[in-house]
Amino acid sequence: QRVHPPPGTIEGSDAEAMALSFEPPSFEEALAQVVELNRPERSASALTTSATLLENALKDPAKYGSINASSKTLRAKVLDVSGGNPFFSTLGFERQGDAYTFDTAADRSILEERLRVISAARARGERVLEAVIEVGDTNVPDVAQTAIKLARIYCQNVAAHPGDESKRRISATNKALGSRLLAANKGAELLRALGFDADADPATVYVCSAPHLEVRVSLSTLDKAEDVWSDLASVNGGAAQPATGGAGAEGGRAPEAITDIRIAQLPQVSTLDDRVGTADLQPALVTDAGRTCVQLHCWMPVSRRWRLFGEMAIPSTSFVWTGARTASGEWQLVLEVDLGDGKPVELGCSVQGGQPENEYVAAQRFINENFESLNNNHLEEIARSLRERVTPVMATVDNLKKAMEAQN
Secondary structure (H helix, E strand, C coil): CCCCCCCCCCCCCHHHHHHHCCCCCCHHHHHHHHHHHCCHHHHHHHHHHHHHHHHHHHHCHHHHCEEECCCHHHHHHHHCCCCHHHHHHCCCEEEECCEEEECCCCCHHHHHHHHHHHHHHHHHHHHHHHHHHHHHHHCCHHHHHHHHHHHHHHHHHHHHCCCCHHHHEEECCCHHHHHHHHCCCCHHHHHHHCCEEECCCCCCEEEECCCHHHHHHHHHHHHCHHHHHHHHHHHCCCCCCCCCCCCCCCCCECCCCCCCCCHHHCCEHHHHHHCCCCECCCEEEEECCCCCEEEEEEEECCCCEEEEEEEEECCCCCEEECCEEECCEEECEEEEEECCCCCEEEEEECEECCEECCHHHHHHHHHHHCCCCCCHHHHHHHHHHHHHHHHHHHHHHHHHHHHHHHHC
16 A cells, blocks of 8 residues: 555655555565576576575474574575565565564465466576577577577567557468567477467467566566577687587587586485576586485486486485486487487496596487487587587586595
């Protein structure tokens, strides 16, 4: 409810008068502000943490219904994030003294619906972010920027006219759509990530089915495309990474080794369910549910999943490769390659005595197995991609052994 001073009176400064008329944002507006005011990874962390706290409070309010206001996790991941405080207050938590207390009288069905909306918004942001990264990775700068600019116009039209269904429709014969967005590598994937789906096959019109809030999330992610590309370029030394497998294969950025490993602070394997990788064979260290071992999972970019490759018992310094069977045998590591049809083709790499096999041997074997799509002109590219992706994984395993030795 908006509060006003009595008629004919002036109380305090203009700032105080503004404070008196302040109206907290609605839940959806508060969520949108968190996304719009922060970098994608920071807003995603705020949404994930807030949703977890709310979910826990709904399950067991006696145990999770009070959170210390000085909690480092709460402050760093939610309250200190731009827009985080008003957003958190829309989830049934209210500051009372030294704690944030959950309102057990709040309508449970409303809060459960808000959990669903948060999950959907977070998933939309992740899909669009991944598509933005792929457009930047697979096109020259001018083409990538043009594609993002047009995608932004489409989203802006929908966001600015929420009640106008015509703004949600793009004719498949639209020249700008065809020449600027769909003609770009991964442009069609970006359009789908934004929620624009074809009405038929072949398409006559693309229709945006995303809710208005998710359109705002998409728009905000597109607005940060240049920053995202700049950050990735600095991580990769300013050089574009080759596509794994070549010959039209879907590739991505090479991963980085995990260095600062603290066994006791590793998350459990269930956290990978809500995590999307951003690099081919990106390593992730987690513990099993019983915290009896540390597991090594790597991101598979074509099938879009985390895959288990090995584990180390706690306490131990012996890493055991779980093995990965492919059509050509059993290997310790496997990369997924898209040879142009969108289906994952597996490139196996053997690891013996803590050392991976020669990348040229593995690359030649892969070429021989896929001679209809590849030839020896691709040998150097495949070998280089394999080396750039396997080396950080092996370094992560070595760093895990050192961390376990230090703990023991």
